[in-house]
Amino acid sequence: MFSFLMKKAGIFLAKKQGAEGSKEKKEDKPKRLSKKLPENLSVIREIMKGSSDIIIREFYLNLDRIVEGALIMVDGLTDDRIINDNIIYPLMHDARQHLKKTGGDMDIISHIRNSLLSASQVKEETDIDEILNGFLNGDVALLVNGAAKALIISSKGWEKRAVNEPPSEAVVRGPRECFIENLRTNTALIRRKIRNPGLTFESLTVGKKTGTNVCIAYIKGVARQELIDTIKKRLTSIDTDAVLESGYIEQYIEDFPESIFATVGFTEKPDVAAAKILEGRAAIIVDGTPFVLTVPLLFVESFQSAEDYYFRPYFANMLRITRVISYAITILAPALYVAITTFHQELLPTSLLLTTASAREGIPFPAFLECLIMLMTFEILREAGVRLPRPVGQALSIVGALVVGESAVSAGIIGAPMVIVVAITALSSFVTPNEADSAAVLRLILLILGAVLGGFGIAIGLLGTLVHLSSLRSFGYPFLYPIAPFDVEDSKDAILRAPLWLMIKRPKEMSTDIKRQTINVPPTGKDIKDNKGELI
Amino acid sequence: MKISVKQAGYTAAAFIFTSALLTKGVYMYLRQDSWVAVILSFLVSLIFVYIYATLNKWFPSKSLIEINEAVFGKIIGKIISAGYLFYFFTLIILNARDISGFVGYILPTTPYVVIMVAFIYTCSWAVRKGAWNIASYGPLIVFVSLFVIMLNGLFLINDIELNRLAPAFTFPPIKYIAGTHLLTALPLCEIFVFFMFVPYLQKADGLGKVLFRGLTVGAAALLFIVIRDIVILGDTLLILSQPTYSVIRLIDVGDILTRVEILYAGILISLMFIKISVLYYATITAAARLVKTSSHDYLIRITGALAVIFGLSVFSAEYEHMDWTNRAAPIYSSFFIMLLPLLTLGTAAIRGLNRKNK
Amino acid sequence: MAFVIFPVFALMALFDFPKLINDKRSREIKLLSALYIIAFALAFMQALGMEIPSLIKWIRDVILDVLKIGYSL
Numbered sequence: 016m017f018s019f020l021m022k023k024a025g026i027f028l029a030k031k032q033g034a035e036g037s038k039e040k041k042e043d044k045p046k047r048l049s050k051k052l053p054e055n056l057s058v059i060r061e062i063m064k065g066s067s068d069i070i071i072r073e074f075y076l077n078l079d080r081i082v083e084g085a086l087i088m089v090d091g092l093t094d095d096r097i098i099n100d101n102i103i104y105p106l107m108h109d110a111r112q113h114l115k116k117t118g119g120d121m122d123i124i125s126h127i128r129n130s131l132l133s134a135s136q137v138k139e140e141t142d143i144d145e146i147l148n149g150f151l152n153g154d155v156a157l158l159v160n161g162a163a164k165a166l167i168i169s170s171k172g173w174e175k176r177a178v179n180e181p182p183s184e185a186v187v188r189g190p191r192e193c194f195i196e197n198l199r200t201n202t203a204l205i206r207r208k209i210r211n212p213g214l215t216f217e218s219l220t221v222g223k224k225t226g227t228n229v230c231i232a233y234i235k236g237v238a239r240q241e242l243i244d245t246i247k248k249r250l251t252s253i254d255t256d257a258v259l260e261s262g263y264i265e266q267y268i269e270d271f272p273e274s275i276f277a278t279v280g281f282t283e284k285p286d287v288a289a290a291k292i293l294e295g296r297a298a299i300i301v302d303g304t305p306f307v308l309t310v311p312l313l314f315v316e317s318f319q320s321a322e323d324y325y326f327r328p329y330f331a332n333m334l335r336i337t338r339v340i341s342y343a344i345t346i347l348a349p350a351l352y353v354a355i356t357t358f359h360q361e362l363l364p365t366s367l368l369l370t371t372a373s374a375r376e377g378i379p380f381p382a383f384l385e386c387l388i389m390l391m392t393f394e395i396l397r398e399a400g401v402r403l404p405r406p407v408g409q410a411l412s413i414v415g416a417l418v419v420g421e422s423a424v425s426a427g428i429i430g431a432p433m434v435i436v437v438a439i440t441a442l443s444s445f446v447t448p449n450e451a452d453s454a455a456v457l458r459l460i461l462l463i464l465g466a467v468l469g470g471f472g473i474a475i476g477l478l479g480t481l482v483h484l485s486s487l488r489s490f491g492y493p494f495l496y497p498i499a500p501f502d503v504e505d506s507k508d509a510i511l512r513a514p515l516w517l518m519i520k521r522p523k524e525m526s527t528d529i530k531r532q533t534i535n536v537p538p539t540g541k542d543i544k545d546n547k548g549e550l551i
Numbered sequence: 552m553k554i555s556v557k558q559a560g561y562t563a564a565a566f567i568f569t570s571a572l573l574t575k576g577v578y579m580y581l582r583q584d585s586w587v588a589v590i591l592s593f594l595v596s597l598i599f600v601y602i603y604a605t606l607n608k609w610f611p612s613k614s615l616i617e618i619n620e621a622v623f624g625k626i627i628g629k630i631i632s633a634g635y636l637f638y639f640f641t642l643i644i645l646n647a648r649d650i651s652g653f654v655g656y657i658l659p660t661t662p663y664v665v666i667m668v669a670f671i672y673t674c675s676w677a678v679r680k681g682a683w684n685i686a687s688y689g690p691l692i693v694f695v696s697l698f699v700i701m702l703n704g705l706f707l708i709n710d711i712e713l714n715r716l717a718p719a720f721t722f723p724p725i726k727y728i729a730g731t732h733l734l735t736a737l738p739l740c741e742i743f744v745f746f747m748f749v750p751y752l753q754k755a756d757g758l759g760k761v762l763f764r765g766l767t768v769g770a771a772a773l774l775f776i777v778i779r780d781i782v783i784l785g786d787t788l789l790i791l792s793q794p795t796y797s798v799i800r801l802i803d804v805g806d807i808l809t810r811v812e813i814l815y816a817g818i819l820i821s822l823m824f825i826k827i828s829v830l831y832y833a834t835i836t837a838a839a840r841l842v843k844t845s846s847h848d849y850l851i852r853i854t855g856a857l858a859v860i861f862g863l864s865v866f867s868a869e870y871e872h873m874d875w876t877n878r879a880a881p882i883y884s885s886f887f888i889m890l891l892p893l894l895t896l897g898t899a900a901i902r903g904l905n906r907k908n909k
Numbered sequence: 910m911a912f913v914i915f916p917v918f919a920l921m922a923l924f925d926f927p928k929l930i931n932d933k934r935s936r937e938i939k940l941l942s943a944l945y946i947i948a949f950a951l952a953f954m955q956a957l958g959m960e961i962p963s964l965i966k967w968i969r970d971v972i973l974d975v976l977k978i979g980y981s982l
Contacts, residue, residue, distance in 0.1 A: 362810050471654050474820045475673050485688045486680040499687040641964060844937050849929055852921045856948045860955060865965050875965055879972045
């Protein structure tokens, strides 16, 4: 139903937008540089009027004649040392000697680029938009009088976070690196994990006003070309002003925006992103956010974490089963409690029934309303806990626990079993953080169904969820694979995990290069010899 | 996307042991010898599966409606197809009535219309998402149900007394024939409805494999259930109105594991959900192909409404339900499942249609 | 309680008909309208408490009483 409403709203608004016509002004700014430096500088000053952080440094190049030049940069985005030592110094001091060596006829810009600048990346541009893009990205633009070309020289150096432990995906075992907001550092972190020439980073820019750099990371030959083409097509068709975080991109490229389940995954850790790239998926790295998107996503990935693969299979499988059970608890516990106390009291053992009945004795609300109040209180506590300043944090947790837990129960507003149920629900929802958003909505839907139709309602709700999940596709991949179109081979890493040396093939159809290792039965120790040279 | 043969096969298995979980018609004629009836009807059903598979091989990738038209000509073919449509629709309302009766037992004060609307609405949602999806989570539900059934059997090992199977083979032969006929017509050959899935299968002539796999798995599960019920309940088999439900209620492992019938109710609802979704899909595609429209989406809601309307009024008393199931249902089913396909096969052979298609 | 039938059927029609009308498929519109009218009439009668004819009873009567081929226990 939501897809129906959303489509209708979308069609209505699109028609309105088409009727109004495009009201964008066509600005008459010049597109290309001219040969005269003062003209170029006045155009750029006009465009960037009012910003005090744009620096235009005019100087003379030390050639055989006086040639004016200008550097345009943004204060705070550039590294002053590179500009002073590698750009201004050679141009001011070394230009004359070099010119003597090469003769006087060469194009100044090529000469500067090829012989004078000791910078690692230099680009030539003639388009004013590209020049603006260049220095707004942290590079410095060099304009020379008499040349209609400009040089964009890399000199990025702004404040960035250190590569620390990820705050949202802490692990017990495994690397403690985390992506940061800088695109180049993130690509470098992935490059350090996969030292293979096939690893490709394709760059694009999305967002008309933000100009956010986006990179698609994949391994050529392992990832399917159709997947990469689809991603590129969807990214280039994003037509919006602001793209501030990868969440924006996720909501524009996902297959089923009306579903409560996310079909695009995200991660903050380079080893997780590298593992997904090695399986044949693609990672989308967005400048300005440490959260990297991974497509396609399968439902079973929400129950997997990086350290499952670093631990041995037995413990890892126990952890996975715990996660599945926690997810089941977090969506079912309130609904089951309400259904059982309202409709199916005979299901409780007698002693539990008596204590529950006595606990609910003086409560004025029906179980459903009690549950709603408690869930809302929990959401309020959680939001408050995320946003409050650190000194107040301790006090608030005590206040929250005391107020809600003890006082509400003894005041007779809610019953003690309800507090336990909601506490367990809350704790379980943190075990699978990737599905916390869908779990919150699903919990509410199942609660309403359980309150209306009891156990039957919950059964129908779960069946409806199953129908919905199996109809989702993530970039063409069935979402519940390998559970719903059941596949024996790919179940080696669905819920339970087979030992690493048995995971010979990549998931089917996720890659064109299926085989990833040969069977490698672990050494059994039967080749250890003792001092005399005999087998132990 | 095309449905794979294996998935459709396991989904077909759901049809067979679902009805055993719900009714006691299986035990009507041959009380402690019902397991013989299961084995015999499995063998008889193999013959009918062979007939369906042959029809499918002669007319690959054509669904039932098109086969009827090809064999009998336009007018008679349309009448026979309308008959099949009516049969599928009555199957929907009977099964919907069955599950609503069961759920009404769990939720006593809820009016039947609410239960039926909720159930049929969920099934209509499943149908809207398409046959491929039904065939993808069908096997999942069937495996989980089989696991739960085995587990329940394991918990009851204490109460088994094998001599409840005796005396064996003491009934007059006519009863064996009656029991076999009942089992063949009702649970086992309802998988005939998968004929409507033929245009969507990966292999155009794979219906035989689908039905064979479904039949084998379903019959094995049915055998397990029947033997378990006989050796545990013994003489009380026919006194209780729902033998399998009563068997599950007996589970009491160390005073802790009681009330396991919740699991049983859960798998029953899931299995009936699959059965009614498949029947619903078959009805809608049959209607769409009969009037030759290209898509069948617009018929989903109205068929659901009609199913609820007729499902509520199908039986006015429980006695009528039993009377129908035991006396008239086998004849009604065998007309559509056994007689008409045989007739179709015979007519196709006489008219030489199998030679043309080779 | 019978007036609940009106909004339910109206809602169903609201979802079903616009697409067919946009595509101008008159055969399907006629068929669907006929089915809607029948269903609405039957539902209304049922909601008012009148008994609608049950299909199964007719079949049962044909099989057992007319043709006399039913089982007898």
